[in-house]
Amino acid sequence: MINKKKEYLKIKKETPRKRDAKERVVDFNPTYYLFSKDEADTQSLRCIKCPVDHLKGLDGEFDFCRTGCPLSNKIPLWIEEVRKGNIKRAFELSNETSPFPEILGMVCPHDILCQGGCTIAKTETGSVTIGAIEVYLNEQAFKMGLIPDYGQQRKKVNKKVAVIGSGPSGMSCATFLLRGGVEVDMFEKSDRPGGLLTYGIPNFKIKKDVILRRFGWMQEAGMNLFLNTNIDKSEQLKQMIEEYDAIFIGLGAPSSRGARMKNEDAHGVYHVMDILKHAQKRVFEDFYESILENKHVVVIGGGDSAMDAVRTSVRMKAKSVRCVYRRDEANMPGSKKEVINAKEEGVIFEFYTAPKEVIIDKGRHAKGLICQKTELGEPDSSGRRKLNVIENSDFEIECDVIILALGFDNVEFPWYDDMQINTGKWGDIIVDKNKRTSNKRVFAGGDAVRGADLAVTAAADGREAALSILNDFGITL
């Protein structure tokens, strides 16, 4: 089954090199270097080209990169082209299924998606470094002057679609609609496009010019982008239904969860997006005010947004940064490499610790956090071990700033009802397999449908919605 030459055994797996922690904590520049030509060429030799389509459906033994990828990207095919030195063909193949491969190559949790499915991930040598090769080949192609397909060569059709929200789901939907020759108007309430790619995920994970570059191309291809435009009233939507042939909703899951602890409304207690957005504005607008400078910061939570918050706090010159998480390191839900990065940057972790109460001064400013120790109990019905608080285990952590990074919920906008858009019990928009809502001219995807999830699943939803809309118009790509 496995390539006879077994290059993957001879060539050591390499991941992108990273900047030294001391160097990287003083700025918001990317943590990792991109693969060089040599690195990409060599690492691409490790792919054994599993006969994916032939073997798909076999039980258990093989998962494969393509089935691990929510976009089902043609990974072995473009790796093969990189190996042959045919960057143009690799670029075409990579962009055929993915609306922004160089972005997803940076932000996807590859270890649990494509690289988790890689056949040789199960050998002692480890998976092919798919994400890094994906970024390399696309950046190479851009350097060669290649531009992604936004329907530049296609005759325009007489159809017009409104995309509400410019996050990955909206970007993806717009990309595939443009490829079909459809006119696209995109509405975004923020001052910059990109959703959480722009104002959530920090610049040290994905450079913002990489995201804005895609918008530049989409606008050159004819997409109208309306920034600072909040679409939140039934009248606006009703007018849109008249004006457009279809509407795509990609509003995300914007409601940040609280910790339900005493004094949570004190000064100095922030929701994670307040901090990340502030930090991101600094990168764009080059100002240096830091609300965290010289502060003792505690971040509550153990997922990716908590790791983004601790690493951002370090860069915003906090005096100390602690992460409080109620389970242990092995149970942290986010990317392991981000935990390692945070530790290298001086973040202190308090595991098996649950927040109980914010200690405040007379002016209601936070000056500490009362916590309780926890322990793992018996498994619940899902198999996950329950969490028990240990009695009389209270202790205090001194701090001036507390950041809540406990996840996000959907918001059920009143106009959903007026537009006959059905929602689930968490305020999530209900769609069918074609991403169509209960209003047949309205489609939806991304976090607004799934709850807080991933950029790549949002991209997959946007693509599926666009293909359904094109199908309604009688257009095939």
Ligand SMILES: Cc1cc2nc3c(=O)[nH]c(=O)nc-3n(C[C@H](O)[C@H](O)[C@H](O)COP(=O)(O)OP(=O)(O)OC[C@H]3O[C@@H](n4cnc5c(N)ncnc54)[C@H](O)[C@@H]3O)c2cc1C
């Ligand atoms: C801090 C953080 C870090 C993350 N890190 C990663 C990561 O490393 N990798 C990964 O894969 N995923 C990550 N995610 C998750 C990922 O960013 C989201 O799953 C993804 O962005 C969802 O895409 P979306 O298009 O559904 O929504 P969003 O990205 O939330 O975009 C929604 C857009 O709609 C706009 N909008 C909302 N309401 C309106 C309105 N009424 N009118 C007009 N516009 C409106 C918003 O301003 C926003 O721009 C992270 C999330 C967070 C919060």
